[in-house]
Amino acid sequence: MTGTDGTEVAVAGAVASADGVAVHAPSDKYSIALAARRRSYGPNTSLSYEQPLMIIRGDGTYLFDEHGVSYLDCVNNVSHLGHSNTEVVAAISAQLRKLNTNSRYLHPDLPRYTEMLLATLNTTTTTTNNNNNSCNTTCSSNNSTYSNKKSSTNCTRHNSTPEGCSSNSDSNKGACGSSSCSSTKANTLQNLEVLYLVCSGSEANDLALRLISVARPGATHVAVMGGAYHGHTSALIQLSPYKFWGTGGGGRQPHVHVVPCPDPYRGENLDGRAAARAVLAAAERCGGRLGGFFCESILSCGGQVVLPPGYLKVISERPRVGRDLYDELRAARVVLVADEVQCGFGRCGEAFWGFQTQPGVAPDIVTMGKPIGNGYPLAALATTRELAAAFAAPGMEYFNTYGGSTAAVAAGLAVLCILQRDGLQQHAQRVGSYLLYGLRQLLQTHEVVGDVRGLGLFLGIEIVRDKASKRHAPATARWIKERMKARRVLISTDGPYDNVIKIKPPMVFGIREADMLLREFREVLEQELTADVRQKLRRREDELWTSVYGPRQAKYRENERQLFQGGLSPQARL
Numbered sequence: 001m002t003g004t005d006g007t008e009v010a011v012a013g014a015v016a017s018a019d020g021v022a023v024h025a026p027s028d029k030y031s032i033a034l035a036a037r038r039r040s041y042g043p044n045t046s047l048s049y050e051q052p053l054m055i056i057r058g059d060g061t062y063l064f065d066e067h068g069v070s071y072l073d074c075v076n077n078v079s080h081l082g083h084s085n086t087e088v089v090a091a092i093s094a095q096l097r098k099l100n101t102n103s104r105y106l107h108p109d110l111p112r113y114t115e116m117l118l119a120t121l122n123t124t125t126t127t128t129n130n131n132n133n134s135c136n137t138t139c140s141s142n143n144s145t146y147s148n149k150k151s152s153t154n155c156t157r158h159n160s161t162p163e164g165c166s167s168n169s170d171s172n173k174g175a176c177g178s179s180s181c182s183s184t185k186a187n188t189l190q191n192l193e194v195l196y197l198v199c200s201g202s203e204a205n206d207l208a209l210r211l212i213s214v215a216r217p218g219a220t221h222v223a224v225m226g227g228a229y230h231g232h233t234s235a236l237i238q239l240s241p242y243k244f245w246g247t248g249g250g251g252r253q254p255h256v257h258v259v260p261c262p263d264p265y266r267g268e269n270l271d272g273r274a275a276a277r278a279v280l281a282a283a284e285r286c287g288g289r290l291g292g293f294f295c296e297s298i299l300s301c302g303g304q305v306v307l308p309p310g311y312l313k314v315i316s317e318r319p320r321v322g323r324d325l326y327d328e329l330r331a332a333r334v335v336l337v338a339d340e341v342q343c344g345f346g347r348c349g350e351a352f353w354g355f356q357t358q359p360g361v362a363p364d365i366v367t368m369g370k371p372i373g374n375g376y377p378l379a380a381l382a383t384t385r386e387l388a389a390a391f392a393a394p395g396m397e398y399f400n401t402y403g404g405s406t407a408a409v410a411a412g413l414a415v416l417c418i419l420q421r422d423g424l425q426q427h428a429q430r431v432g433s434y435l436l437y438g439l440r441q442l443l444q445t446h447e448v449v450g451d452v453r454g455l456g457l458f459l460g461i462e463i464v465r466d467k468a469s470k471r472h473a474p475a476t477a478r479w480i481k482e483r484m485k486a487r488r489v490l491i492s493t494d495g496p497y498d499n500v501i502k503i504k505p506p507m508v509f510g511i512r513e514a515d516m517l518l519r520e521f522r523e524v525l526e527q528e529l530t531a532d533v534r535q536k537l538r539r540r541e542d543e544l545w546t547s548v549y550g551p552r553q554a555k556y557r558e559n560e561r562q563l564f565q566g567g568l569s570p571q572a573r574l
Contacts, residue, residue, distance in 0.1 A: 024067045030054045044248075048492065049485055058083025061509050063490065071485070074517055075492045077458075077504035080345060080371030081418055088374045088414045095410035103197070103404035110404060113413050114195040120352045120416075121192045121366055121382055192366060194388035196381045197404035197412075201341035201369025202231030204379040205294070207398075208365050209235055211383060212292040212335045215390040219291030219333070221283040226261035226269075226556055227302025227496045230294055230339060239294060242301040242496065245555045247548070252559070257282045257290070260560050261302050261496075262311055265451040265462060266470055269560075272311040272325030278563045280332055292335045297354025300342040303495030304460020304502050306453055313360040326361060335387070338363035341379070342458075345371045346419055346507065349429030349456025357455060371507075376411035377402065424507045428456035431514055435459060435503070438518040446525045448476055448534075457509060460494075461501040465541060472497035472549060475540040476529075480521075483528055487520040496556065497549050 026034075033054060037047075053071070057064040060082040063071045073083070081088060103110060198204050213220070222239055224230065229242040237243050238253045245251070252258060257279040260269040269275070283290040295312070299305040312326050326336060338361075343354035345368070355361045364387060369379030391398070402408060419425065432455065439452045439461060450464035463477040464470050477499045484491050494502045505513070 024069070026051075027066055029066055048490075050482055053485075060084075061506050061513050070488065072489045072513055072516055074503050074505045074509070074513075075490055076506060077342060077347065078370045079375050079506050080347075081374050081415060081424070082506045082508040085374055085418070087418060088376075088411060091410045091414035092376060092407055095407045100405055100407040102399075102401060104399070107406055107409070109406065109409045109413060110197075113409050113416070114197075116416055117380065117412070118192060118195055118382060123352075191384055192363075192382040193385045194383050196383075196398065196400075197408065198379045198381065198400050199377045199402050199408075200231075200379050201339075201367065202233050202236055203400070203403070204341070204367035204369055204381045205230045205236055205239075205337075205339060206233050207381050208294070208337050208367055209239075209292070211365065211381075211387055211391045212337075214394065215387050216289075216291040216333065216335060219289040221255045221257060221286070221288040221290045223257045223259055223279040223283075223290055223293045223329075223334075225259050225295050225299060225302060226559070227299060227305075228261075228294065228296060228339075229301035240301075241556075245496070245552060251555075254286055255288060257563070258556075258559050259295075260556070260563070261299060261305060262308055263305070264308050265453070270308050270311065273328055274564075276325040276328035280328070280334075282563055290329070290332060290334050292337055293329050294337045294339055296339045296341075296343065297357070298343040298348065298455065298458055300458075300502070301494055303462070303497075303500040304454055304458065306455060307358060309358075312355075312358045335365060336363045337365045337367065339367050341367060341369040342504070344368050345415075346425030346428055347371070347456050347458050347504070349425060349432050352425055354455075354458075372415060373408065373411035374415050376408060378408045378412050379403075380412075419507070425456075427510075428507055431510060432456040432459065434511060435514045435517070438514065439521075442522065442525065448473060448525070448529070454503070457503070457505060457507060459503040461503070462495075463499045463501060465538065471541075471545075472499040473537070473541055474498040474544055474549060476534075476537045477501055479533070479537055480524055480529075483524045484520060487524070489517055489520045491517075496552060 034052065053063075054066050055063045055071075056066050058073070058079065061073055063073050063076075063083065065071070073079075076083070079085070196204075196207060198207060209222075212222075224239050224241065227242055229240045230236045231240070237249075238256055241252070241258050243249050244253075259275045259279055262269050264270065279293075280290055296302070298307070310324065313324050329336060338353070338355040340353055340355065344352070344366075346352050348354050348357055351357045353366070355363055355366070364384055366382045367379070368382075372378050372380060435457075436452065436454060436459060439459070442449045443452060447466050448463050449461060450467060450470055451460075451462040453460050453462070463473045463480065465473045465476075472495075474493070474497055477493045480501065481491055481493055491501050491503060494500050503517070
C-alpha cells in the first residue's frame with residue numbers, strides 16, 4: 001500500500017520482515033477491533049503507524065501484539081518503570097482491596113508521599129556512580145514495602161531520609177545506608193513546600209493557571225515557548241503553539257505571547273533576556289500585563305530541544321548588563337511555571353527534574369504527570385507557600401475527586417520508592433550517554449541526520465533534507481519510523497515540523513536495548529534509505545512543505561517579527 005508520505009508501506013501478510021521474522025496477516029480480532037474503533041471512538045483521535053498495531057500485553061521495555069510478536073518500546077515515557085511493573089501493580093491492587101477513597105479523609109500515605117516528592121524538588125541529585133552494591137534501602141507505604149539489598153545499580157545518598165523511607169543507616173550515611181553511595185548536594189534555591197494532587201498533566205497545568213489568576217489579579221497575559229504543548233483543556237490549547245499553529249488550530253489568542261524556541265542547531269533565538277523583555281513589552285503594547293510564563297524544562301513537542309546553558313538563568317561571575325529570562329520576568333512579578341510532565345522523575349539523568357539541569361533556576365510552580373504513577377492516572381502541582389496561601393485566601397475549596405485518592409497515592413509512592421531504590425536516575429544518565437554517543441556517530445556518515453541531542457533518556461534525532469540546508473524533512477522522519485516498526489522497534493516523531501525522532505523509553509531501558517535500537521536505526525539508513533527512496537521522499541517533502549509546513553513556519557516567523565519589532569533582534573545570542 002502507499003503511505004501518506006507517498007512511499008510504499010508494507011502490509012502485514014505472509015512475508016518476512018527485515019529481521020527475517022514472519023509478519024502475520026491481520027487476524028479477525030484485529031479487523032473487528034479496528035472497525036469497531038473507527039465506528040464508535042472519536043474520529044479525530046489518532047493511531048500510530050500506517051498499519052496500526054494491536055497491542056495486548058506489555059512487559060518491561062517490550063510490547064506484544066495479538067500474535068505474541070514483541071516490539072522494543074523506545075517512546076513510552078508513561079510506563080516509567082517498565083510496562084506491567086509487578087511492584088506497582090501489587091501496590092495499587094493491595095490498596096484497592098483495602099480502600100479507595102478521596103482526600104477528604106485522613107490517610108497516612110498522603111502526607112508521606114507529598115513530603116517525599118517535595119524533597120526531590122528542593123534538592124539537586126548528582127549522578128556520581130561507584131561500584132558499591134551494598135546499599136540497603138527500604139521505603140514503606142501503608143500496604144507495601146520496597147526493599148533492595150545488593151542492588152545492581154547505585155543508590156542515591158540523601159542528606160536526610162525523606163519522610164516515608166526508613167533507613168538502617170545513621171544520618172551521615174543517608175538513606176542508602178552506605179557512605180560510599182552517590183552523593184546528593186542540597187540546593188535550596190526555592191521553597192516548593194505545598195503539593196496538590198490531580199489526575200493528569202493537563203489538570204496540573206490548568207490548576208497552575210488558576211493559581212496565577214488568583215495570585216496576580218489583572219495580569220491576564222501568559223507567555224509560552226514556541227512549539228510548546230501544555231495540555232488538552234480549552235484554556236491550555238490556547239497556551240500550546242504545537243496545537244494552535246498546528247493542523248486545525250485556531251491561531252494565537254491576543255493574551256498569549258510566544259517566545260521563539262531556542263534552536264542551538266541553527267544558532268537562532270538563544271538569548272533569554274531578549275525574549276523576556278520582548279514578551280513583557282508585547283503584553284504592554286496590548287494593554288495587558290504578563291501574569292505567568294510556562295516553560296517545559298526540555299522542550300518535548302517543540303522538538304526535544306535542550307535549552308542552551310544559561311538561557312533561563314545566567315550563572316556568571318563576570319558583570320553583565322541586564323538580567324536573564326527568569327530574573328527579568330520575576331522582577332515583573334510574573335509567576336514562573338516549570339512544566340515537568342514529560343521530562344521529570346530522573347529521565348534527564350544528571351538531575352531528578354529538568355529545571356535542575358539549569359543552575360540557579362527557581363520556578364514558582366512545578367507541574368508533573370505522565371510517569372508519576374507508571375500509567376495510573378496521577379499528576380501533581382508543587383508551589384510555594386506564598387502562592388498556595390494566595391490561592392486559598394478567597395475561601396473557595398479545591399477538591400479533586402480522584403486526585404490524592406488512596407490508590408493514586410499508592411501508585412505514586414511505589415514509583416518514587418522504586419526510582420530511588422534502584423538508582424534509575426543514574427541508570428538513565430549512563431544508558432543515555434551510551435545511546436547519545438552511538439547516535440552521534442551517525443552524524444558523520446548520514447546526510448539526513450542533522451542533529452542528535454538530549455539528556456539522559458530524553459533524546460531527539462533531527463532529520464533534515466541535507467546538512468547544508470538543514471531543511472526539515474518530515475516525510476523522511478515518518479518513513480524511518482515506519483521502517484523501524486517493521487524491525488520491531490517503536491519510535492515516534494515530533495516537533496513543529498514533525499521531523500524530530502523522539503526517544504523516551506521506559507527507564508529500565510538498558511545497554512542491550514540501546515544496542516538493538518542503534519543497530520536497527522543504522523541498518524535502516526544504510527540498507528533501506530536508497531537513492532530511489534530518497535528521491536521519492538524529497539518529492540513528498542516538497543509537497544508537504546507547500547501544503548503544511550511552509551505556512552506553519554510562516555506563522556512562527558511572523559510571530560518573531562511582531563514580537564521583536566522595535567526591540568532586540570531575535571537572532572541575538574548570549
